[in-house]
Amino acid sequence: MTALRLDGVSARLGGRTVLRDVDLEVPDGARLGIVGVNGAGKTTLLRVLAGVLRPSEGTALIADGRGGLADLRRLPARERARRLAFVPQEDVVTAELRVGEMVALGRVPQTRPWARGGRAEYELVRGALDAVGLAGRIDTACDQLSGGERRRAVLARGLVQRCPVMLLDEPTNHLDVAWQLNLLEVFAAQAQTLVATVHDLDLALRFFDLLAVVGWRDDNTGPAGIVAFGPPGEVLSAAHVESHFGVGSVQVPHPQRPQLHLLIHPREDRSPA
Numbered sequence: 317m318t319a320l321r322l323d324g325v326s327a328r329l330g331g332r333t334v335l336r337d338v339d340l341e342v343p344d345g346a347r348l349g350i351v352g353v354n355g356a357g358k359t360t361l362l363r364v365l366a367g368v369l370r371p372s373e374g375t376a377l378i379a380d381g382r383g384g385l386a387d388l389r390r391l392p393a394r395e396r397a398r399r400l401a402f403v404p405q406e407d408v409v410t411a412e413l414r415v416g417e418m419v420a421l422g423r424v425p426q427t428r429p430w431a432r433g434g435r436a437e438y439e440l441v442r443g444a445l446d447a448v449g450l451a452g453r454i455d456t457a458c459d460q461l462s463g464g465e466r467r468r469a470v471l472a473r474g475l476v477q478r479c480p481v482m483l484l485d486e487p488t489n490h491l492d493v494a495w496q497l498n499l500l501e502v503f504a505a506q507a508q509t510l511v512a513t514v515h516d517l518d519l520a521l522r523f524f525d526l527l528a529v530v531g532w533r534d535d536n537t538g539p540a541g542i543v544a545f546g547p548p549g550e551v552l553s554a555a556h557v558e559s560h561f562g563v564g565s566v567q568v569p570h571p572q573r574p575q576l577h578l579l580i581h582p583r584e585d586r587s588p589a
């Protein structure tokens with residue numbers, strides 16, 4: 317079963333082709349991490365998968381809930397928001413809203429017009445805020461939250477959408493180490509399929525079951541695409557990390573846990589004598 321699929325997708329921004337010829341299949345139930353250097357096109361890829369950015373060529377598809385796939389471009393926005401929740405990297409949070417009110421906006425696609433409010437919605441909002449450690453801040457004005465708290469509140473808005481597919485752009489930005497781990501687990505527990513961009517390659521190695529590297533193809537020119545895809549242990553091999561990120565690396569087992577960690581170091585030819 318496929319949750320999301322891109323067929324021959326290219327994407328343009330500001331009159332320039334940023335991504336070209338991207339084929340991607342996200343299996344139902346997968347945790348897919350998108351990694352790559354700054355400016356490679358991770359956010360652009362995620363926005364295409366979310367149906368927010370229209371491909372200039374090719375097709376972006378989402379499971380239609382009946383065993384088939386639907387063209388994201390043809391899906392009305394409300395319908396799309398019932399199937400997937402997209403939490404962008406930077407989100408403007410209106411200062412006039414309380415935290416609970418802002419999070420409740422995530423319920424709009426799931427409810428009939430004028431049918432919002434009430435106990436059930438309150439419980440959902442409270443549950444989502446609890447999951448991100450902000451239950452006590454439900455009545456706080458949004459502009460009184462710290463950067464990391466605001467990030468968690470915006471992620472809670474994604475949680476209350478209760479969608480089978482969740483797309484998160486750099487969800488761990490601004491978060492302390494405990495919340496980085498915790499929040500990804502919260503989303504993985506709720507979403508059937510999770511796709512997230514991350515910069516922390518060690519976290520990427522441990523948390524996801526599939527990784528896609530967005531980068532430039534061999535000649536290093538032209539638009540970017542997906543240059544590696546597969547299980548994290550293979551995608552983050554020393555050779556791949558060196559060629560796609562320009563650093564040396566080694567995967568080492570944790571001394572007390574059955575998990576691998578990625579240690580990063582300068583490339584051999586750049587290390588001090």
Ligand SMILES: Nc1ncnc2c1ncn2[C@@H]1O[C@H](COP(=O)(O)OP(=O)(O)OP(=O)(O)O)[C@@H](O)[C@H]1O
Pocket residue numbers: 329330331334352353354355356357358359360361
């Ligand atoms: N609105 C825009 N107009 C024109 N070009 C853009 C626009 N937004 C992004 N770009 C360019 O598109 C390319 C891909 O950007 P994108 O934000 O997808 O990269 P990214 O991999 O997410 O980067 P980062 O790791 O820095 O967040 C970059 O070269 C960027 O400069």
